[in-house]
Amino acid sequence: MRRCVWAVIFLLIAVSGRVYGYLGNNRPMVSVVMLTYKRADILPRAIESILAQTYLDFEFIILNDGSPDNTDEVVAVYNDPRIRYYKNKQNKGIAYSRNRAASFARGKYIMIMDDDDISLPERMQKQVAFLENNPEITVVAGQIKGLSRVPATHDDIAAGLIQYNNVGNANIMYRADFAKKHQISYNQSLKASEDWDFWLKMLFAGAKFAAIAEDVLVRNAASKKHYGINYEDANAPIRDFVGAFFSPKNSAKFYKAGACGKLKQIAQKNIFSKEYQQKLFKANSCNEPD
DSSP, X not given: OHHHXXXXXXXXXXXXXXXXXXXXXXXXXXXXXXXXXXXXXXXXXXXXXXXXXXXXXEEEEEEEOSOSSSHHHHHHTOOOTTEEEEEXXXXXXXXXXXXXXXXXXXSSEEEEEETTEEEOTTHHHHHHHHHHHOTTOSEEEEEETTSOOOOSSHHHHHHHHTTSOOSOSTTEEEXXXXXXXXXXXXXXXXXXXHHHHHHHHHHHTTOOEEEEEEEEEEEOTTSOOSSOOOHHHHHHHHHHHHHHHHOTTOHHHHHHSOHHHHHHHHHTXXXXXXXXXXXXXXXXXXXXXX
């Protein structure tokens, strides 16, 4: 009986150490960053999905982007030391708020969460395990239930990212030190697609992407979008950014080129593995550059 009592005590100490250890000098493994704006009614679902994670070594940064509702009171209900709550004095927008929230992060990994989504219980555990077991990978996506699947490999993700955001955002975990080393942040001049721009910056800085096969997130498709934007107009500067990366002297040259011309410009940047690049040239009947 005495052995059982001590076993329970040691287990409680171990668990509490993982939950609360970061409050001292220890760095948490994960920083969950979530901005919220005018979503007090559905915010509890998002918060509780994080607090219910099977993985325990994390801090939870919630940034209120100047909401005029009772978001303060909603967050105050949760008496959990892992929560760190901040508030913009006035609404500053998505990119500014994402940057500010990330600036508070102390974790080895940053996990993005949106205030109208639900993270499945094993999400954090699965994404941490993947990054720990694959040190060459910088960014890992999980699947969003019911939506198009994120490709598994870096090459397939990179090929998509050059054209559109095929990895998502609130389903992502990435290495904080990589973004810090390369001074990568969200472009505050963008009114939308700041996440696509962010992942392109990571890609162009040499980040390697991957995705796990499991669902990690449930999206609330019915939630109201408070940052109403014309995406076609908003994406124009991102396309200019892509064109300038592959053709620095003339960004339009990249898009004016045919398939082979584009591939030759891309090949100069070592975005893809050699094998994948050869496959693309062959599929498009292109001669590989010398």
